[in-house]
Amino acid sequence: MEIFHAIILAIIEGLTEFLPVSSTGHMIIGSSLMGIASDPFTKMFTVAIQFGAILSVIVLYWKRFFQTIDFYVKLFVAFLPAAIIGYWFNGYIDQLLERVDIVAYMLIAGGVIFLFIDKIFEENEKKEKSINHFMAIRIGFFQVIAMLPGVSRSAATIIGGLSQGLNKKTAAEFSFFLAVPTMFAATLYKMYKYFDSGATFGSSEITLLVIGNVVAFVVALLAIRSFISFLTKHGFKVFGYYRIILGVILLILLYSGVELSIV
Template sequence: MNVIQAIILAIIEGITEYLPISSTGHMIIGASFLGIAEHPFTKIFEVNIQFGAILAVIVLYWKRFFQSFDFYIKLLVAFIPAAIIGFVLNDFIDSILENVWVVAISLLLGGIILIFIDKYFEQRTHKTEPNLKDSFVIGLFQCIAMIPGVSRSASTIIGGMFMGLTRKAAAEMSFFLAVPTMFAASAYKLLKGYKSGDLTFDNEQLMLLGVGNLVAFIVAVVAIKFFIEFLQKYGFKVFGYYRIVLGIILLALLYSGVDLKIV
């Protein structure tokens, strides 16, 4: 991996992590196109630059993180389901993460759901803050995103709207929940990479990780601001159509014999 490839992947991460379009699906395309999908460091890099995306949420919403202790209780309650299921089913999750067909089909089906989601929740979304029950249910919805291609952002936002939160409140809760979830997943993967020897923290790797996190942070800040404004005005339909098109492209590539690798 060179610096240009690192910047491209970081831009993909920053744009797609908080939008309901699946960062996994886009990483498959990006890494395969760049020809670095099979390199061991690529997977570690993609996991690590999530820290830049996490920092974007903390910087944009720093006041919320100092608002009250209740805020952290809700995050903990929402985080628990994914923590338990992720730990218990870690090997299974890693195995399906290697299946590009799962990603393509998830993108397609998720896109269809997003097209109709606004109309379905039109009369049900009114709350601006989740309670503990809402937080737990949102955490359960997050577990669906362990299926590659589903999108953590999409599943948690839909979970929030299912519990009566407005689009904005559901999206912001999704952002907040990303902080402990992505931090735990990233730290675990980094530890595994270090133990396996794929992560050596040499000068080149440190430089690539530094550039990647910086770019991911900057792009994620812009993406989050854009998403909140766009979501309030236009809803989910555009993202739904986009997912369908991307899913069809992936399926077409697979049917044509293109060897796509999950990284």
């Protein structure tokens, strides 16, 4: 991996991690087109730079992270379903993560749902509702669905929030907050697996990780701000069309014989 590759992947991560469009699908296309998808360091890198994206949430919403303990309790109970089920079914999930076709089909299926989601939860926008502990754990179970590659963690948790009567803004913000423990755990696990396999890296790899995290941090800051504004004004339909187009592109590439690899 070169610095150019690291910057491109970090931009993709920052743009797509918090949008309901599946960062996995974008990483597959980006890394495969650059010819680095099968590199073990690339696979670790694409997860490790989530740390920069996590920091963007903390910086943007730092006041929320210095409020009551109850805020952290809600995040903890929402995080638990994915942590427990992910641990129990880790082997099966890893097998799914090798299936590019599943990513494509999940992108399309989620896109179709997004075409109708604004209408389904139209009444939510007329009221302001706060999150309680029972709602938090239910949203956490929606996050479990995102273990299917291509679903999008952001998409699953936002829909989970809408299903609990939250408006789009509140559902999206809780999705951002829930990303912090979830992505932090995923980053630690991926790096552990990388080093446990006997892999090491030197100063050049450290440089790539630093650049990647800085770029992902800056881009994610801009993406989160823009997403909230766009979502409240225009809803989910455009993301639905985008997911369907991206899924179709993946299927065309896959069945045309282009070598694609899950990062």
